[in-house]
Amino acid sequence: MTIEEPWHISSWMDVVDRPEIVDEALDRVDEYAGVALLALVLNHPDPAVALPRIKRALVSPRAQTRVNALQCTGHYARLHASVDPDLMALLSRALTDRTRVGGFQIRGYAGHAADDVGSFAPRQKLPRWFRRRYPGLNLPAT
Numbered sequence: 001m002t003i004e005e006p007w008h009i010s011s012w013m014d015v016v017d018r019p020e021i022v023d024e025a026l027d028r029v030d031e032y033a034g035v036a037l038l039a040l041v042l043n044h045p046d047p048a049v050a051l052p053r054i055k056r057a058l059v060s061p062r063a064q065t066r067v068n069a070l071q072c073t074g075h076y077a078r079l080h081a082s083v084d085p086d087l088m089a090l091l092s093r094a095l096t097d098r099t100r101v102g103g104f105q106i107r108g109y110a111g112h113a114a115d116d117v118g119s120f121a122p123r124q125k126l127p128r129w130f131r132r133r134y135p136g137l138n139l140p141a142t
Contacts, residue, residue, distance in 0.1 A: 015040040022053050029061055034068020041072040047080040051087065058090040063101045070094060070109045074116030083121045088130060091117065 015021045015036050022040050025033035037057050041050045054076060057069035073091060077083055094110035101109070117126070118134030126134075 013039060013043070016043045019044065019049050019053065023056075026053070026056055026060060026065070029065075031062065031064065033057065033060065033062070034065040034071075037065075037072050038068055038075070041075050041079070047076065047082065050076060051084065055086055055090055058087075058094065063099045063106060066094065066097070066099075066106060067101050067109045070106070070113040073113040074120075077117040077120040081120055081122060083117055083125060085127070088117075088127055092129070 016039070019040055022033065022036045024030075025036050030036075034057060037050075037053055040053065044050055050072070054069050054072045057065050057072070060066050060069070070091075073083075073087065076087075091110060091114060095107050095114065097106035097110065099106045114130070114134050118130070118136035123131060123136060
């Protein structure tokens, strides 16, 4: 079953039980694919379900979907305290993307996602270029 447009909040929450809805929305280059992805990332307990979909959305032809995927990147780092090398490579690419969405360049949205990653992902798992540019939180040792 594919959810037809227009999207309703109940259909966004359906992604928790049926993550393939996000895949279908990405396949259609649906204008709400990023919103469906956000619902999945914020509500699905398994990080392995969300991560490949975030990476796929980060290369979407729709700029708004890429922006939402960057939001998801920050939420993913916060909720699961992890990232992987492929996600970091896609984030690096987004940090130079000058495409405008809502009056801002994607690289600005990527900078916010990078701040979140720097704050919540384990420092030793982050590439050196990233640790230099995004120092993360300066928390006292416990």
